[in-house]
Amino acid sequence: MPLVRGAIYAVIGFVIGAGISLGITSITGEDSTEPLIVLGYVFAVIGWLMGVGMWRTWGRGWFGKPTENNPGGGWERYIRFNTDHKVIGIQYVVIFVVVFLLAGLLAMLIRVELADAGQNVMTSTNFNTTMSLHGIMMIAVAVAIMMGGFANYVLPLIIGAEDVAFPRVNALSFWVVPPVVVLLLLSPLFGGFDTGWTAYPPLATQTPIGGLLFELAFLTFGISSILGGLNFIATIITQRAPGMTWGRLPIFAWAVLAASVISLTATQWVAYGMLMIIFERIFNMVFFSPPGGNALLYEHVFWFYSHPAVYIMILPAFGAELEIISHFARKPLFAYRWVVRAFGLIVFLSFLVWAHHLFTSGMGDELHGPFMVLTELISIPTGIVFLSALGTLWRSKIRLKVPLLFAVGVVFNFTIGGLTGIFLADVATDIALQDTYFVVAHFHYTIMGGEIFGAFAAGYYWFPKITGRMYNETLGRIHFALMFIFFNITFLAMFIPGTVGMNRRIAEYPPEFEFMNLVTTIASIGLGLAFVPWVYNMLNSWIRGPKAPDNPWDAKTLEWQTSSPPPLENFEEMPTVTGDAYGYGDESVVHSVFGRRKGSAHPPVPAEGD
Amino acid sequence: MTQHVPQFVNHRFNSLDINRLGLWLFLVSDASFFIALLSSRFFVVGTNTPEHVDQLLGLSLTILLLLSSLSAYKAEAAFEHGDIPGAKNMLLATIGMGILFVFGVGYEWHEAFKHFPPSTGFGTILFTLTGVHVTHVLTGVLTLGFVFFRIRNTTAIGDNQFAVEGAVKWWHFVDVAWVFIYPTLYLIR
Numbered sequence: 116m117p118l119v120r121g122a123i124y125a126v127i128g129f130v131i132g133a134g135i136s137l138g139i140t141s142i143t144g145e146d147s148t149e150p151l152i153v154l155g156y157v158f159a160v161i162g163w164l165m166g167v168g169m170w171r172t173w174g175r176g177w178f179g180k181p182t183e184n185n186p187g188g189g190w191e192r193y194i195r196f197n198t199d200h201k202v203i204g205i206q207y208v209v210i211f212v213v214v215f216l217l218a219g220l221l222a223m224l225i226r227v228e229l230a231d232a233g234q235n236v237m238t239s240t241n242f243n244t245t246m247s248l249h250g251i252m253m254i255a256v257a258v259a260i261m262m263g264g265f266a267n268y269v270l271p272l273i274i275g276a277e278d279v280a281f282p283r284v285n286a287l288s289f290w291v292v293p294p295v296v297v298l299l300l301l302s303p304l305f306g307g308f309d310t311g312w313t314a315y316p317p318l319a320t321q322t323p324i325g326g327l328l329f330e331l332a333f334l335t336f337g338i339s340s341i342l343g344g345l346n347f348i349a350t351i352i353t354q355r356a357p358g359m360t361w362g363r364l365p366i367f368a369w370a371v372l373a374a375s376v377i378s379l380t381a382t383q384w385v386a387y388g389m390l391m392i393i394f395e396r397i398f399n400m401v402f403f404s405p406p407g408g409n410a411l412l413y414e415h416v417f418w419f420y421s422h423p424a425v426y427i428m429i430l431p432a433f434g435a436e437l438e439i440i441s442h443f444a445r446k447p448l449f450a451y452r453w454v455v456r457a458f459g460l461i462v463f464l465s466f467l468v469w470a471h472h473l474f475t476s477g478m479g480d481e482l483h484g485p486f487m488v489l490t491e492l493i494s495i496p497t498g499i500v501f502l503s504a505l506g507t508l509w510r511s512k513i514r515l516k517v518p519l520l521f522a523v524g525v526v527f528n529f530t531i532g533g534l535t536g537i538f539l540a541d542v543a544t545d546i547a548l549q550d551t552y553f554v555v556a557h558f559h560y561t562i563m564g565g566e567i568f569g570a571f572a573a574g575y576y577w578f579p580k581i582t583g584r585m586y587n588e589t590l591g592r593i594h595f596a597l598m599f600i601f602f603n604i605t606f607l608a609m610f611i612p613g614t615v616g617m618n619r620r621i622a623e624y625p626p627e628f629e630f631m632n633l634v635t636t637i638a639s640i641g642l643g644l645a646f647v648p649w650v651y652n653m654l655n656s657w658i659r660g661p662k663a664p665d666n667p668w669d670a671k672t673l674e675w676q677t678s679s680p681p682p683l684e685n686f687e688e689m690p691t692v693t694g695d696a697y698g699y700g701d702e703s704v705v706h707s708v709f710g711r712r713k714g715s716a717h718p719p720v721p722a723e724g725d
Numbered sequence: 726m727t728q729h730v731p732q733f734v735n736h737r738f739n740s741l742d743i744n745r746l747g748l749w750l751f752l753v754s755d756a757s758f759f760i761a762l763l764s765s766r767f768f769v770v771g772t773n774t775p776e777h778v779d780q781l782l783g784l785s786l787t788i789l790l791l792l793s794s795l796s797a798y799k800a801e802a803a804f805e806h807g808d809i810p811g812a813k814n815m816l817l818a819t820i821g822m823g824i825l826f827v828f829g830v831g832y833e834w835h836e837a838f839k840h841f842p843p844s845t846g847f848g849t850i851l852f853t854l855t856g857v858h859v860t861h862v863l864t865g866v867l868t869l870g871f872v873f874f875r876i877r878n879t880t881a882i883g884d885n886q887f888a889v890e891g892a893v894k895w896w897h898f899v900d901v902a903w904v905f906i907y908p909t910l911y912l913i914r
Contacts, residue, residue: 281743380753384758391853394843394849394853400852402765412768
């Protein structure tokens with residue numbers, strides 16, 4: 116049992132690390148608790164990785180010993196270190212669906228507490244921990260469900276590859292995720308943390324041990340994100356099927372590439388932010404405390420990652436959305452090249468907008484104007500993505516299936532999310548709206564209404580490919596209707612108290628905000644219940660749904676040209692790409708031909724048509 | 726829309742190309758970490774450098790690391806010419822200088838505790854920058870040591886090539902990182 120072995124090795128690792136740390140602190144005579152946890156955790160993660168199979172599949176090779184390659188079939192593949200990108204994709208999706216549901220329950224708890232103005236079910240400290248945990252768990256879901264889950268499963272298929280460029284690194288980037296989840300779930304038992312997911316110092320350096328666990332979890336998750344981004348970039352550059360030129364690359368692959376560039380470079384900054392907090396905690400360093408230190412340093416470093424991070428979340432969702440809209444509208448993707456340029460521009464601009472989170476933090480006034488303009492500029496490339504979606508749908512013969520409903524839901528919700536973002540990018544209005552429920556509503560409209568709706572679209576769209584079975588269309592429609600209606604009531608109702616100044620991150624509030632909060636709470640319970648038909652549909656269809664054909668949507672992209680689910684290494688015969696991926700309505704456009712044997716040299720292929 | 730007649734053969738990347746690309750991407754990622762590190766120096770202590778900073782030690786460490794990069798390069802060149810004993814000698818020299826560098830930083834920390842402990846602004850920056858960098862040096866020493874024990878004969882160059890090349894390139898990267906850390910930490914007034 117790799118999981119048991121991993122757990123045992125993790126305990127051994129923790130004991131070793133803690134022992135070393137105790138030895139050092141007994142010499143220096145400093146407080147031993149937090150250094151012990153940090154060093155113990157580092158060794159525990161190494162032990163865990165080795166135990167779950169990294170040693171057998173990878174480590175032995177370093178010493179010239181034979182390695183096992185993905186031993187075990189059936190369900191046991193999913194609970195050990197496995198290098199098949201399809202296994203890893205499913206591992207990611209399953210673990211983050213569980214995290215999503217848990218964090219959703221935390222949101223319910225928050226809403227129950229906020230149903231009326233007074234104190235209901237929690238103390239203020241517990242409320243803060245609940246709200247912080249909900250935040251960081253959902254952030255993890257948002258970062259990883261598209262990039263870790265669906266991109267891992269679909270990207271190699273959609274570009275006609277047998278696997279990612281570095282399959283073992285890919286497995287590594289998944290297997291550091293379980294320690295993250297364990298740490299986050301443990302943190303309430305160790306005093307929790309009341310900083311919010313943003314963990315601003317100096318508060319973050321003074322939280323109980325639970326805060327330290329959160330910081331270690333964030334740091335570990337960063338490693339996963341960096342390695343994942345690295346892998347996708349290398350995969351897209353080197354593993355494309357012959358003939359898959361840049362101009363024929365499906366838009367989902369472009370979106371993953373764009374998001375990967377951000378996760379490769381920007382994630383290092385938040386890693387440094389977390390490292391600074393940990394150093395300040397265990398070595399008494401003074402990054403953030405005067406004299407010398409400056410708490411603004413953290414805000415700069417943190418948002419230099421965390422603003423681009425929202426594009427790590429949303430870009431793959433945009434990619435999936437456009438992919439789905441083109442296949443279900445049966446029309447070529449409108450303005451494909453402009454969308455690719457827009458993705459590039461979003462990546463570029465995403466690095467230049469972080470300071471709009473600091474308008475009220477005491478940052479130099481002369482920086483307000485430039486960051487306001489740069490932030491608002493990002494609406495131009497985002498607008499191109501929306502024009503592409505609408506242009507593709509325009510006068511098309513739409514096949515109104517559940518994936519398309521969710522994709523159109525993204526267009527609707529993100530429009531509201533984007534438009535309300537302007538008020539937060541604008542200095543004059545942001546100073547009034549900062550830290551109110553307006554921000555909460557805006558953020559949920561962009562990430563939940565945009566990315567999570569996109570992830571559900573992707574989930575329904577690729578469900579037949581991943582499981583080999585069809586989901587129930589009616590239940591899917593019920594899920595969409597409930598989720599769409601209650602989502603909009605929940606978060607539209609939040610704008611109103613936000614606009615008149617109700618602060619976020621508070622357990623009690625003035626009674627005049629009570630009515631709108633009650634509306635939000637009732638709608639949010641409906642939103643929570645909307646996931647019941649979804650969970651039932653997914654589980655039931657996966658176990659005993661009708662068998663899915665290889666290509667239930669008549670889509671042209673490569674992942675649909677192999678069996679459902681695809682065999683190990685994806686294709687029985689390797690594809691050669693001969694034309695555009697979205698050539699619907701034009702019989703002469705053939706996206707791919709098969710017939711090349713595995714391992715054979717790449718044949719000459721036609722250049723891009725003109 | 727018509728298709729062109731075949732014009733080009735899709736370039737197929739071999740595993741060496743892919744490994745090289747992967748390492749370069751990792752270097753880009755790690756470099757952005759160092760940029761964050763370096764920028765924090767200016768945020769926390771501006772351009773102030775205390776009098777007690779040991780300039781001679783800083784210069785010696787820099788020269789040591791630059792020399793080790795030269796020997797690392799020599800090791801790679803010797804390996805590519807099939808000269809395994811020569812490569813091993815040069816690797817050993819590199820590892821030796823790497824370890825010496827670590828001891829040098831250890832001495833610097835010993836001195837730094839007297840003048841600017843981690844609880845001061847400059848101490849915070851000095852210990853973080855050198856600490857993160859020396860961790861990189863240690864990984865480099867370990868990797869080079871690994872390569873030292875693993876390369877046996879020239880017949881298996883194909884298998885070993887990236888091991889040698891990757892370890893040496895990593896060492897160069899660690900070196901370049903120091904080239905930026907040195908002026909940021911010692912020379913700025």
